[in-house]
Amino acid sequence: MEVAKVLHMNEGIGEASYAKNSLLQQKVILMTKTIRDKAISALYRSLTPETICIADLGCSSGPNTFLAVTQLIRVIREESKSNDQQQPPPEFHVFLNDLPGNDFNTIFRSLLTEFYDDLREENTGEDGFDPNNCFVSGVAGSFYNRLFPSKSLHFVHSSYSLHWLSQVPDGIENNKGHIYLTSTSSASVIKAYYEQFERDFATFLKCRSMELVQNGRMILTMLGRNNEDLFGKGCSYEWELLATVLKIIGGSIEEEKMDAFNIPVYNPSPAEVKYIV
Template sequence: MEVGRVLHMNGGVGEASYANNSLVQEKVISMTKPITEAAITELMMCSSMAWRPGKILCMAELGCSSGPNTLIVAMEFVKIVSQLCRKHGHDQLPEFQIQLNDLPGNDFNSIFKSFAPSFHAQLLQELGSSAPYCFLSGVPGSFYGRLFAAKSLHFVHSSYSLMWLSKVPEGVEMNKENIYIASTSPASVINAYYEQFQRDFSTFLRCRSEEVMGGGKMVLTLLGRKSESACSKECCYIWELLALSLKHLLSQGLIEEEKLGSFNIPQYTPSLSEVKTEVEKEGSFTINQLEVSEIEWAACGSSGFCSQEYSKNGIDDGYNVAKCMRSVAEPLLVEQFGELVIDQLFENYRNILSDRMSREDTKFINVTVSMTRKE
């Protein structure tokens, strides 16, 4: 599987789109908002970032996807900087360059057609006629390589993107019928995943160290885990249940055993200590905050729980989580198994999720790190 070509969230604004099924990601951005706000405020207090007329501030949103979440942090960046400038008596606001990055398969068209206009309208509504100039740009490409000019970025943000690897790790052939790390995965498979994460995250940090200017800030949130065990249920369970749905299709003869055996999710969910180790090893950034948070799977639904009305309409928490996961994983699954089995796959998945969520405590674990580029 060529991850750089295949990996992207479902585009458009339809029922199975990421735009309509990314509520849990929105809630995570809200949960981590205090960390982001602190980083932006500290950035503007840094002596090397001192305000001056004609100043241009450049922010990058990495793994931006396409939907209402794409520009949430960009909006906060502009608003906080504008408020700080006015608080200190600067009537002329800086101009803002907002760089939106994702892999080439991302639906950039929807961003600029559906979401960018509302971004500018909201700026005018909240900041009035004196709202600063904001220039939005799409930057297709992998963040495991250089994307921007040297020392051009003041602030970098990424949420729910960096757990995706640049490729499926080599040496996972023994992970038969497990589509990700699982409790039954051999140690060699777990090590292969971890080593790929180390290579990728180190490369990411090295590339950003060249692009972020001294004193610049970076806030990253990724799916992770509290446990030091990489096969912990808290980070692997969501994929184990999808594997059960795939095995059901296999038993019905709807997919081939060889294709299931060769399918592995290009993702790694690190612990706090694993993130810290790689940042310190690369050496270009100082960690300001490193925190773990959690959010229930049920947050994928608008209610955050299974209401009686939803149940009557046949909509439950399993339905919401299945839709969320479909918006994320469908392109990978279509590439491997074809389009014809997708509806049945996610109907099975919904039933499995509904059953397990009714009996178990199911949560996503998030790791957030806020860093400063060393001068």
């Protein structure tokens, strides 16, 4: 079964939902704000477009969905006020992308209303900004494919999404007893995981290079590891813990199903990312 057809974060706003369990992801978005601010400011100064098209890839559904987008709009408003040409703030077209199973219903039933309410509360009218000139669209599909027309995006943002692979790597049938990479995984399994990440990330970059305008900007934040140690605690510990839990309750899960289950995730090192780029 294709990962893109089944993978999604827990929907809704209940206690087990992604919306209620995504503080770590929120912290990362806040930590990288300065980097995004510099990038979007540089873009606006160099291009000064009348409409800025922003894509958030892997938006999920919850309080983080509009967090980066709201920050980017604030920066552009400040830039437009200080613009020597006295140009009014641009219009915004925001694209929220995730896999088809994402809880887009919650985004457009409630979160979108909150987003516009926040824009209106901040709007004093002094800079000519009109919240109604911010248009939001949902785009369902894998970001390992083309999602937008050529040269249509000014800014691409993705946070805590690119460690997810497009599929479980081929050729890992001998990873029995494990659901991810472990210190006892064979060299062929380790190689298969890396090569899948390499193909996926290269494809992602190729697709975005076609969709971004000239001098567009892209900020990517992904879950990785500090060095070449594949099995450090920060990378595979949680999956080993999950594997242990599954073994404990193994009586209720068929062994064949356990052996066939592998997590489609890879946490790259800085060197691996640089090599692909």
